Structures are given as C-alpha cells and as structure tokens.
Amino acid sequence: MSTEARAGHFPAIDWNGGAFPYRVGHRKLGMWLFIVSDSLTFSALLMGYAYLRASNNWPTPFPFYPSIVFSSVMTFCLLSSSLTMVFGVSASSRGDKAGARRWILATIFFGAAFVVLHLIEWNHLIGEGLRPFYLPEHWATVFTLSDGTPPTALFGATFFAITGLHMFHVATGIIYLLVVAARVKKINHEDIEISGLYWHFVDLVWMFVFPLIYIMSVDMHGALNH
Amino acid sequence: MSEHADEHFAGSNKLFTSVWVILVVLTLVEILLAYKTMPIHIMLTILLGLSIVKAALIIAYFMHLKFERLSLILTLVPMLVICICLFSVFFPDGFRSSGLRYKFQESPPVAPAPAEEP
Numbered sequence: 001m002s003t004e005a006r007a008g009h010f011p012a013i014d015w016n017g018g019a020f021p022y023r024v025g026h027r028k029l030g031m032w033l034f035i036v037s038d039s040l041t042f043s044a045l046l047m048g049y050a051y052l053r054a055s056n057n058w059p060t061p062f063p064f065y066p067s068i069v070f071s072s073v074m075t076f077c078l079l080s081s082s083l084t085m086v087f088g089v090s091a092s093s094r095g096d097k098a099g100a101r102r103w104i105l106a107t108i109f110f111g112a113a114f115v116v117l118h119l120i121e122w123n124h125l126i127g128e129g130l131r132p133f134y135l136p137e138h139w140a141t142v143f144t145l146s147d148g149t150p151p152t153a154l155f156g157a158t159f160f161a162i163t164g165l166h167m168f169h170v171a172t173g174i175i176y177l178l179v180v181a182a183r184v185k186k187i188n189h190e191d192i193e194i195s196g197l198y199w200h201f202v203d204l205v206w207m208f209v210f211p212l213i214y215i216m217s218v219d220m221h222g223a224l225n226h
Numbered sequence: 227m228s229e230h231a232d233e234h235f236a237g238s239n240k241l242f243t244s245v246w247v248i249l250v251v252l253t254l255v256e257i258l259l260a261y262k263t264m265p266i267h268i269m270l271t272i273l274l275g276l277s278i279v280k281a282a283l284i285i286a287y288f289m290h291l292k293f294e295r296l297s298l299i300l301t302l303v304p305m306l307v308i309c310i311c312l313f314s315v316f317f318p319d320g321f322r323s324s325g326l327r328y329k330f331q332e333s334p335p336v337a338p339a340p341a342e343e344p
Contacts, residue, residue, distance in 0.1 A: 024298060043310045072257055189235075
C-alpha cells in the first residue's frame with residue numbers, strides 16, 4: 001500500500017486539531033513540560049549542592065533568629081499563596097472572574113511578601129560578610145575543624161545561586177500573575193489554571209530548598225553566638 | 227467535548243484548605259527537627275521524606291494532577307522521577323573527593339619564601 005493511500009485511513013480530525021489525547025489544551029501541556037524541565041534544573045542545582053556538601057567541611061551558620069524565623073515565615077507565605085491561587089482557579093472555573101482576580105491579587109501579595117522577606121534575610125547575611133566566594137571571617141574561624149580543615153567558601157555560592165534562582169522564579173511569577181489579574185476577564189479559564197500551575201511549582205521547589213538549605217544548616221549549638 | 231466539561235475544576239475549597247493545613251503542619255515538624263540532635267543521614271532522610279510528601283500533595287491537589295487523565299500523569303511523572311534519581315550517581319564521587327583533599331597539618335599553607343639572593 002502506498003504512503004498516500006495509507007494516510008487516507010487516519011481520520012482527518014485527529015490531525016486538524018480539536019483532539020486532546022491528554023484531555024488538556026496544548027498550552028497547559030506546554031506548561032507541564034516546562035515544569036518538568038525546570039524541576040530538572042533545580043534538581044541539578046540541589047544535587048550539585050549535596051555533592052559539594054558531601055565533599056567539603058560545610059559551615060552550619062543559620063541562627064534561629066533571623067534566618068530560621070524568616071525562612072519559616074517565608075514558607076508560610078508561599079504555602080498560603082498556593083492556597084489563595086487554588087481558590088482563584090476554583091472561582092474562575094465557576095465563572096466568577098471578579099473572585100478569581102481578588103484571589104490572584106492575594107496570591108501576588110503573599111508572593112511579594114516572600115520576596116521582601118527573602119531580600120531582608122539576604123541583607124542580614126551580606127551584612128555579616130557572606131559573599132558568593134567568601135565566608136565572613138568569624139565563620140571561617142568558628143567552623144574550622146580540629147584537624148585544621150577550613151570551612152568551604154562555596155557555601156555562599158550555592159546559597160545565593162539556589163535561593164537566587166528561586167527568588168527569580170517568584171519575581172517572574174508575580175509579573176505573570178499581575179498580567180493574568182489585569183486580563184482576567186479576557187482570558188479563558190484554562191489560561192488562569194496554567195498560571196496557577198506555574199505558581200504551585202514555585203511553591204513546590206521551595207519545599208525542597210527550605211529543608212535542604214535552611215534546616216540542614218542550622219547553627220544548633222550557637223557556635224556563632226559570642 | 228463541551229466547553230463546560232473543559233472548565234470543570236474538581237476539588238472543593240474545604241479539601242484545598244485541609245491540604246494546606248497538612249502542609250503547614252509538616253513544615254512545623256521540619257522546623258522542630260532542625261533542633262533535634264541526630265545523625266545527619268537520618269535527618270536528611272526524614273527531611274527529604276517529608277519534602278516528597280509535601281511535593282506530592284502540592285502536585286496532586288493544588289496542581290490538580292490527581293484529577294487529570296492517567297495518560298498525562300504517566301507521561302510526566304515516571305520519567306521525571308527516573309531522571310532525578312539518575313543524578314545520584316554522582317554521590318560516591320562526592321565522598322571520594324573529600325578523602326582526596328589536602329589535610330592541613332598546622333596552619334593553612336602559605337606561599338614559599340622567595341629564594342635568597344647569593
């Protein structure tokens with residue numbers, strides 16, 4: 001059978017659009033594929049961090065206040081923003097576009113609170129003297145092992161790279177949601193749901209960054225209190 | 227498929243709120259764990275376990291994947307999990323390279339003094 005003849009057996013409708021093999025639109029599938037690739041980016045960064053941590057003397061400098069208090073409140077903000085986002089998508093599915101806009105604005109508020117708190121927390125660490133390739137001098141003294149191995153300066157590089165990339169995602173998400181909130185009456189429900197997917201993904205990444213970067217680096221014995 | 231069926235978004239606000247409560251409680255457990263003394267590998271296992279549970283809750287309910295077609299779930303999830311697991315092939319090398327590191331004896335090495343002029 002010739003190729004041309006065989007092609008005739010496929011129902012034309014499958015190739016003209018309008019068929020949804022996954023029961024989602026192409027934009028939503030595209031967002032899912034983006035999320036999969038972005039999770040690999042973050043996994044690679046976190047794995048790189050784990051590798052460096054396993055092969056170096058790693059400082060554990062975070063005090064309860066400000067670092068852990070700030071990062072916990074930030075986690076709470078992101079979790080709450082996910083809840084308001086899902087309320088927004090739910091309102092939009094009922095056709096309540098004004099409600100959807102209100103919930104999305106609440107999401108933006110929590111997202112902005114996250115970024116502001118995170119910048120304050122960064123500012124604390126930068127003020128102490130942490131840089132991408134240098135540790136504050138008193139950290140270097142406190143965390144040097146008894147055999148003389150100094151703590152690795154890569155702490156700053158991994159910390160700023162991972163939390164910085166995440167903060168960039170949150171900031172991008174805020175801009176994205178502002179556009180969605182402004183155009184909420186013009187766009188259809190699925191587009192609002194897609195912006196929700198992105199926002200929840202940003203929340204999801206923080207669920208790994210928070211324990212691995214913050215909780216695993218708590219200064220338990222108050223080594224830096226002097 | 228009708229437009230209306232497309233826009234159906236399963237799950238009630240009550241369900242989402244209870245998922246949020248569970249997520250907040252798990253976060254509080256993580257913060258408590260930070261101040262418990264235990265070997266680092268046990269701590270890492272518990273924290274990663276909690277994170278995976280939290281991620282699964284977010285993906286299933288907030289990202290709505292639980293209510294999507296099975297074919298979409300099977301397209302996205304298994305290959306992602308396998309790829310992430312494959313990253314861990316680097317770990318043995320991380321432990322090996324820490325053993326190769328130069329051990330400081332007295333103080334960190336300094337540059338040798340310049341040779342004396344004859």
